[in-house]
Amino acid sequence: MPQPTARLMDGTALARRTISAAADRAAEITRRxxxxxxxxxxxxxxxxxxxxxxxxxxxxxxxxxxxxxxxxxxxxxxxxxxxxxxxxxxxxxxxxxxxxxxxxxxxxxxxxxxxxxxxxxxxxxxxxxxxxxMGFGLPGFVSCTPGGILRLLDAYGVELAGRHAVVVGRSPILGKPTGLLLLGRDATVTYCHSRTADLPAHLARADVLVAAVGRPRLILGEHLKPGAVVVDAGYNPGNVGDVDFDSAAARASLITPVPGGVGPMTIAVLLEQTVHAAGRQLGVPATA
Amino acid sequence: MPQPTARLMDGTALARRTISAAADRAAEITRRxxxxxxxxxxxxxxxxxxxxxxxxxxxxxxxxxxxxxxxxxxxxxxxxxxxxxxxxxxxxxxxxxxxxxxxxxxxxxxxxxxxxxxxxxxxxxxxxxxxxxMGFGLPGFVSCTPGGILRLLDAYGVELAGRHAVVVGRSPILGKPTGLLLLGRDATVTYCHSRTADLPAHLARADVLVAAVGRPRLILGEHLKPGAVVVDAGYNPGNVGDVDFDSAAARASLITPVPGGVGPMTIAVLLEQTVHAAGRQLGVPATA
Structure with missing residues (x-):
C-alpha cells in the first residue's frame, strides 16, 4: 500500500479564515x-x-x-x-x-x-x-470554485509563473475559467477533456494538475509527475473526487482532499465576493 | 538547404472566395x-x-x-x-x-x-x-484573426477534435480567443507565452501550432513535430512572421505563408461579419 507523502491543502481551514475575514467585513459594513x-x-x-x-x-x-x-x-x-x-x-x-x-x-x-x-x-x-x-485579467468577480482553487494554491505557496498547469475539464464555470485564471498568473496552461487523445501523456507533464471533470477516480497516482501539485475539484456521488486520493497522495507534493479541499473554498469565495459587492455598492471602501 | 514539403494554406485565395460571398450577400441585402x-x-x-x-x-x-x-x-x-x-x-x-x-x-x-x-x-x-x-460556444462575432485561422484550418480539412493544438501567445484578441475556438472544436489546447519555461518541448508536441506572439522567426523547423500544421499569425516589421518559413515548411504538412496566409483572412472575416450583422439588423435572413 502506497504511503502518502503529499502535504494536504486544507480547504476547510483556509475557508474558515476566509469566512472569518468576510464576517468582520460584513460587520463593518453593517455598522457603518x-x-x-x-x-x-x-x-x-x-x-x-x-x-x-x-x-x-x-x-x-x-x-x-x-x-x-x-x-x-x-x-x-x-x-x-x-x-x-x-x-x-x-x-x-x-x-x-x-x-x-x-x-x-x-x-x-x-x-x-x-x-x-x-x-x-x-x-x-x-x-x-x-x-x-477573468480572461482579460480585469477587475470583476471570479467563478467561485476557480477562485477558491487559486486561493488554495496561493495559501500553500505554489509558484505558478512558468509552470505547466493542466486542467482536465472545460465547463463554463469550472474548467475554462480555472485555466484562464492560471494563464493570468503566467502558467503555461493545457486544457484536456473527454476528447483528448492521450490523457495520461498530458497528465504526466503537469506541474500543477486541476481535475474538474466529474469522473470518479479518473486520475491515478501512476499518472502523475512526481512532486506534482494536485487539485481535485471533482464532485461525484459518495464524496468521491476525480482523483484517486491514496495513490495520488503517494506521488504528489501537495494535494487537496475530498471532502475538505476545494469544496469549502467555493462557498468561502461566494461569501467574500458578496461582502465585497455590498461594500462597493454601499460605498464602504475596503480598509487595508 | 531544406526542401519545402508542406502544402501551403493559401489565405489570399480563401479570402477572395470569402469576400466574394460577402459581396453577393451585401448586394442581396441592398437589393431587398x-x-x-x-x-x-x-x-x-x-x-x-x-x-x-x-x-x-x-x-x-x-x-x-x-x-x-x-x-x-x-x-x-x-x-x-x-x-x-x-x-x-x-x-x-x-x-x-x-x-x-x-x-x-x-x-x-x-x-x-x-x-x-x-x-x-x-x-x-x-x-x-x-x-x-467564443469561450462558451455561443452565437456571436469572433475576433477576426482567430476566426480567419479557423476558416483556414477548415478549408484545408484539418481535423481538430482530439488533436493537440499549441497556441503561442495570449493576447485578448488573438492568442486567447484562438485557443478558446480550438477548444470549442474539441482540440486539446496548450497556451504558451513569454513566461513558458520550456517552449521547444511544447512546440514539439503540437499537432497544430498557432504562432501569435509577434516575435520574428521565434519558431524554427527543428522545433516542429514532423507533419505538424503550422499557422503563422505573427505580424512583425518587414512582413516577417513568428515562424521561420523555410525551415518550418520542410517539416510541416501544412503551413501558412507570410504574407498571404492569415493576414488576408482577417479582413475577409471582418467583411463577412459586417454583412452578417447588417442582414440581421435589417431583417434579411441568410439564404441557405
Whole structure:
C-alpha cells in the first residue's frame, strides 16, 4: 500500500479564515451603513440536491452576517419569468449579490437567466462579463470554485509563473475559467477533456494538475509527475473526487482532499465576493 | 538547404472566395432593403500604420458593397469622448458594424472604448461579450484573426477534435480567443507565452501550432513535430512572421505563408461579419 507523502491543502481551514475575514467585513459594513450585505438566492423547482445547496449557502450567509433573500420559482417557471425575477433583483438596491442555483432545468435558457444578473452583483461569477474579466485579467468577480482553487494554491505557496498547469475539464464555470485564471498568473496552461487523445501523456507533464471533470477516480497516482501539485475539484456521488486520493497522495507534493479541499473554498469565495459587492455598492471602501 | 514539403494554406485565395460571398450577400441585402450594409470605422490620432490599416479596410468595404462611415478623433480625445462617439454609433440604426482601430493611445481606456460597442455590432469581435461567446460556444462575432485561422484550418480539412493544438501567445484578441475556438472544436489546447519555461518541448508536441506572439522567426523547423500544421499569425516589421518559413515548411504538412496566409483572412472575416450583422439588423435572413 502506497504511503502518502503529499502535504494536504486544507480547504476547510483556509475557508474558515476566509469566512472569518468576510464576517468582520460584513460587520463593518453593517455598522457603518446600517445595512447588512444581502445575497439573493434564486431556485427553480425542488430538486433535493439544489434545495440542500441553497439552504447550506443561506445558513452560511447568516452565520457571517449576510442577509439572505430567497426566491423560489416553481419547476414550471419559464425563461421569461426567471429573467424577469433576476432582472428585478439586479435593479433592487437592497440586493448586493445574486446567486442562481443551477442547473435550472432543461426547458429554461440558463445562459439568458445568468445574463440577467447585473455584473456588479454577479458574486457567483457566472456571467459572460465575469468570464471575460477573468480572461482579460480585469477587475470583476471570479467563478467561485476557480477562485477558491487559486486561493488554495496561493495559501500553500505554489509558484505558478512558468509552470505547466493542466486542467482536465472545460465547463463554463469550472474548467475554462480555472485555466484562464492560471494563464493570468503566467502558467503555461493545457486544457484536456473527454476528447483528448492521450490523457495520461498530458497528465504526466503537469506541474500543477486541476481535475474538474466529474469522473470518479479518473486520475491515478501512476499518472502523475512526481512532486506534482494536485487539485481535485471533482464532485461525484459518495464524496468521491476525480482523483484517486491514496495513490495520488503517494506521488504528489501537495494535494487537496475530498471532502475538505476545494469544496469549502467555493462557498468561502461566494461569501467574500458578496461582502465585497455590498461594500462597493454601499460605498464602504475596503480598509487595508 | 531544406526542401519545402508542406502544402501551403493559401489565405489570399480563401479570402477572395470569402469576400466574394460577402459581396453577393451585401448586394442581396441592398437589393431587398434599399440599404447597404454599413461599417463605421473609428480612428483616434494619426498613427501612420493605423491610418493605412483603416484606409485599407474602408477600400475593401467599398469593393464589396459595404458603405463605410469614418469617424476620426484627434489624438487628444479623451476616453469619455471616444466612449460617447462609439455609443452614438452603437445606437445609430444606419450603422451595422463598428470597428475601433487600435491601439488607441496610452491615455485612453481601450477596454472602456471597446465595451461601448453594442454586441450585435461588434463585427471585429473585441468586446467582453464576444470573448465569452467564443469561450462558451455561443452565437456571436469572433475576433477576426482567430476566426480567419479557423476558416483556414477548415478549408484545408484539418481535423481538430482530439488533436493537440499549441497556441503561442495570449493576447485578448488573438492568442486567447484562438485557443478558446480550438477548444470549442474539441482540440486539446496548450497556451504558451513569454513566461513558458520550456517552449521547444511544447512546440514539439503540437499537432497544430498557432504562432501569435509577434516575435520574428521565434519558431524554427527543428522545433516542429514532423507533419505538424503550422499557422503563422505573427505580424512583425518587414512582413516577417513568428515562424521561420523555410525551415518550418520542410517539416510541416501544412503551413501558412507570410504574407498571404492569415493576414488576408482577417479582413475577409471582418467583411463577412459586417454583412452578417447588417442582414440581421435589417431583417434579411441568410439564404441557405
Amino acid at each position: 451603513t446600517g445595512t447588512a450585505p444581502c445575497l439573493a438566492t434564486v431556485l427553480v423547482g425542488e430538486d433535493p440536491a439544489s434545495v440542500t445547496y441553497v439552504r447550506m449557502k443561506r445558513n452560511r450567509c447568516e452565520q457571517v452576517g449576510i442577509r439572505s433573500l430567497h426566491v423560489a420559482l416553481p419547476t414550471t417557471a419559464s425563461t421569461a419569468e426567471l429573467v424577469d425575477t433576476i432582472g428585478a433583483l439586479s435593479a433592487d438596491p437592497a440586493v448586493h449579490g445574486i446567486l442562481l442555483q443551477h442547473p435550472v432545468g432543461p426547458h429554461i435558457d440558463e445562459r439568458a437567466a445568468f445574463e440577467a444578473i447585473a455584473p456588479e452583483k454577479d458574486v457567483d461569477g457566472v456571467t459572460m462579463h465575469s468570464f471575460a474579466a | 432593403t434599399g440599404t447597404a450594409p454599413c461599417l463605421a470605422t473609428v480612428l483616434v490620432g494619426e498613427d501612420p500604420a493605423s491610418v493605412t490599416y483603416v484606409r485599407m479596410k474602408r477600400n475593401r468595404c467599398e469593393q464589396v458593397g459595404i458603405r463605410s462611415l469614418h469617424v476620426a478623433l484627434p489624438t487628444t480625445a479623451s476616453t469619455a469622448e471616444l466612449v460617447d462617439t462609439i455609443g452614438a454609433l452603437s445606437a445609430d440604426p444606419a450603422v451595422h458594424g463598428i470597428l475601433l482601430q487600435h491601439p488607441v493611445g496610452p491615455h485612453i481606456d481601450e477596454r472602456a472604448a471597446f465595451e461601448a460597442i453594442a454586441p450585435e455590432k461588434d463585427v471585429d469581435g473585441v468586446t467582453m461579450h464576444s470573448f465569452a461567446a
